[in-house]
Amino acid sequence: MDLSDELIEALLKTAKKARENAFCPFSGFPVGAAVLTTRGKIFSGCNIENVSFGLTICAERVAIFKALSEGERDFLALAISASKVVPPCGACLQVLSQFVSSLQKFLIISSDEEGKFQRWTLAQLFPCPFDDL
Ligand code: ZN
Numbered sequence: 001m002d003l004s005d006e007l008i009e010a011l012l013k014t015a016k017k018a019r020e021n022a023f024c025p026f027s028g029f030p031v032g033a034a035v036l037t038t039r040g041k042i043f044s045g046c047n048i049e050n051v052s053f054g055l056t057i058c059a060e061r062v063a064i065f066k067a068l069s070e071g072e073r074d075f076l077a078l079a080i081s082a083s084k085v086v087p088p089c090g091a092c093l094q095v096l097s098q099f100v101s102s103l104q105k106f107l108i109i110s111s112d113e114e115g116k117f118q119r120w121t122l123a124q125l126f127p128c129p130f131d132d133l
Contacts, residue, residue, distance in 0.1 A: 003036070003077055003107060011036055011079035012111050018044035018059065019081045025049060026056075032081040033059035033088075035067055038074040038101070043067035060092035064099065075100050080110040085118045087125050096122060097129035 011034045019032025024047055031047045045062025060078060067075070078096065080086060087110060088096070100106040106122035 007036065008077070008079070008107075008109060011042060011077060012081065012109060012117070014042050014044050015059075015079040015081040015111070018046045018063070020046075022046040022059065023048045026051075026053070029082065031059040031086070033063040034079045035060075035063045035075050036077040037067055037072040038076055039072065041067070041070075041072065043070070043072070058089055058092050060088045061095055064092075064095055068099070073099060075106065077107040077109065080108070082110070082112065084112045085110045085116060087120065090126070093122065093126035094129055097126055098131070103127070103129070 014034035015032040018034060019030050022030030024030050026049050034042050034044045036042055043063050043066045045059045045066060047059045048062065049056040097103065100122060103123035104121055107119060108122060109117055109119045111117040
Protein backbone atom coordinates (compact mmCIF):
# COMPACT_ATOMS: atom_id res chain seq x y z
CA MET A 1 0.00 0.00 0.00
CA ASP A 2 1.37 3.36 -0.98
CA LEU A 3 0.74 5.97 1.63
CA SER A 4 -0.73 9.28 0.51
CA ASP A 5 1.14 12.51 1.11
CA GLU A 6 -1.72 13.57 3.38
CA LEU A 7 -1.35 10.44 5.53
CA ILE A 8 2.41 10.88 5.79
CA GLU A 9 1.87 14.52 6.74
CA ALA A 10 -0.64 13.50 9.42
CA LEU A 11 1.84 10.97 10.82
CA LEU A 12 4.64 13.54 10.95
CA LYS A 13 2.34 16.10 12.56
CA THR A 14 1.27 13.59 15.21
CA ALA A 15 4.90 12.68 15.93
CA LYS A 16 5.83 16.35 16.26
CA LYS A 17 2.97 16.96 18.68
CA ALA A 18 3.91 13.90 20.76
CA ARG A 19 7.46 15.21 21.03
CA GLU A 20 6.13 18.03 23.21
CA ASN A 21 5.44 15.44 25.94
CA ALA A 22 8.90 13.89 25.93
CA PHE A 23 10.43 13.40 29.37
CA CYS A 24 14.15 13.58 28.75
CA PRO A 25 15.96 15.45 31.54
CA PHE A 26 19.07 13.31 31.10
CA SER A 27 19.65 13.31 27.36
CA GLY A 28 17.94 16.60 26.52
CA PHE A 29 16.90 14.93 23.26
CA PRO A 30 13.11 14.94 22.94
CA VAL A 31 11.66 12.57 20.38
CA GLY A 32 8.11 12.05 19.18
CA ALA A 33 6.81 9.13 17.16
CA ALA A 34 3.61 8.07 15.48
CA VAL A 35 2.74 4.68 14.09
CA LEU A 36 0.07 3.90 11.50
CA THR A 37 -1.81 0.61 11.80
CA THR A 38 -3.22 -1.42 8.93
CA ARG A 39 -6.67 -0.49 10.24
CA GLY A 40 -5.87 3.18 9.64
CA LYS A 41 -5.36 4.25 13.22
CA ILE A 42 -2.50 6.43 14.40
CA PHE A 43 -0.87 6.06 17.82
CA SER A 44 1.72 8.45 19.21
CA GLY A 45 4.55 8.21 21.68
CA CYS A 46 7.42 10.18 23.18
CA ASN A 47 10.64 9.13 24.84
CA ILE A 48 10.40 8.69 28.59
CA GLU A 49 13.63 8.61 30.56
CA ASN A 50 14.18 7.27 34.04
CA VAL A 51 16.86 8.00 36.62
CA SER A 52 17.59 4.27 36.40
CA PHE A 53 18.75 4.68 32.81
CA GLY A 54 18.02 1.13 31.70
CA LEU A 55 14.32 1.76 32.25
CA THR A 56 14.23 4.53 29.68
CA ILE A 57 12.02 3.83 26.67
CA CYS A 58 12.09 5.29 23.18
CA ALA A 59 9.23 7.23 21.61
CA GLU A 60 8.86 4.60 18.91
CA ARG A 61 8.25 1.74 21.33
CA VAL A 62 5.83 3.83 23.40
CA ALA A 63 3.75 4.41 20.27
CA ILE A 64 3.93 0.75 19.24
CA PHE A 65 3.08 -0.54 22.71
CA LYS A 66 0.15 1.86 22.99
CA ALA A 67 -1.19 0.49 19.72
CA LEU A 68 -0.57 -3.13 20.75
CA SER A 69 -2.35 -2.55 24.05
CA GLU A 70 -5.38 -1.38 22.07
CA GLY A 71 -5.45 -4.59 20.06
CA GLU A 72 -3.52 -3.49 16.98
CA ARG A 73 -1.15 -6.12 15.57
CA ASP A 74 -0.01 -4.92 12.15
CA PHE A 75 1.63 -1.65 11.13
CA LEU A 76 2.26 0.18 7.89
CA ALA A 77 4.44 3.14 8.77
CA LEU A 78 6.26 5.03 11.50
CA ALA A 79 7.08 8.74 11.71
CA ILE A 80 9.72 10.24 13.99
CA SER A 81 10.19 13.87 15.02
CA ALA A 82 13.43 15.10 16.62
CA SER A 83 15.87 18.00 16.44
CA LYS A 84 17.66 16.11 13.69
CA VAL A 85 16.77 13.30 11.31
CA VAL A 86 17.33 10.01 13.14
CA PRO A 87 16.38 6.41 12.44
CA PRO A 88 14.88 4.26 15.21
CA CYS A 89 17.36 2.41 17.42
CA GLY A 90 17.95 -1.31 16.98
CA ALA A 91 15.65 -2.28 19.86
CA CYS A 92 12.73 -0.40 18.30
CA LEU A 93 13.47 -1.89 14.89
CA GLN A 94 13.40 -5.39 16.39
CA VAL A 95 10.04 -4.71 18.09
CA LEU A 96 8.64 -3.23 14.88
CA SER A 97 9.79 -6.18 12.79
CA GLN A 98 7.59 -8.54 14.78
CA PHE A 99 4.44 -6.60 13.86
CA VAL A 100 4.75 -5.81 10.18
CA SER A 101 3.62 -7.90 7.22
CA SER A 102 6.45 -6.78 4.98
CA LEU A 103 9.87 -5.44 5.90
CA GLN A 104 10.14 -4.21 2.30
CA LYS A 105 6.92 -2.20 2.42
CA PHE A 106 6.97 -0.82 5.95
CA LEU A 107 7.88 2.87 5.74
CA ILE A 108 9.88 4.88 8.28
CA ILE A 109 9.96 8.66 7.93
CA SER A 110 12.13 10.82 10.18
CA SER A 111 11.89 14.60 10.26
CA ASP A 112 13.84 17.38 11.94
CA GLU A 113 12.50 20.69 13.21
CA GLU A 114 12.97 22.44 9.87
CA GLY A 115 10.98 19.83 8.01
CA LYS A 116 13.99 18.11 6.48
CA PHE A 117 13.17 14.44 6.35
CA GLN A 118 14.42 11.06 5.25
CA ARG A 119 12.54 7.87 4.53
CA TRP A 120 13.56 4.25 4.60
CA THR A 121 11.90 0.88 4.45
CA LEU A 122 12.26 -1.37 7.47
CA ALA A 123 14.19 -3.79 5.24
CA GLN A 124 16.78 -1.10 4.54
CA LEU A 125 17.38 -0.36 8.22
CA PHE A 126 16.89 -3.85 9.65
CA PRO A 127 17.25 -6.55 7.02
CA CYS A 128 17.75 -9.53 9.38
CA PRO A 129 15.52 -9.34 12.46
CA PHE A 130 15.59 -12.07 15.08
CA ASP A 131 12.59 -14.39 14.62
CA ASP A 132 12.10 -17.81 16.15
CA LEU A 133 8.36 -18.02 15.54
ZN1 ZN B 1 14.45 2.95 20.18
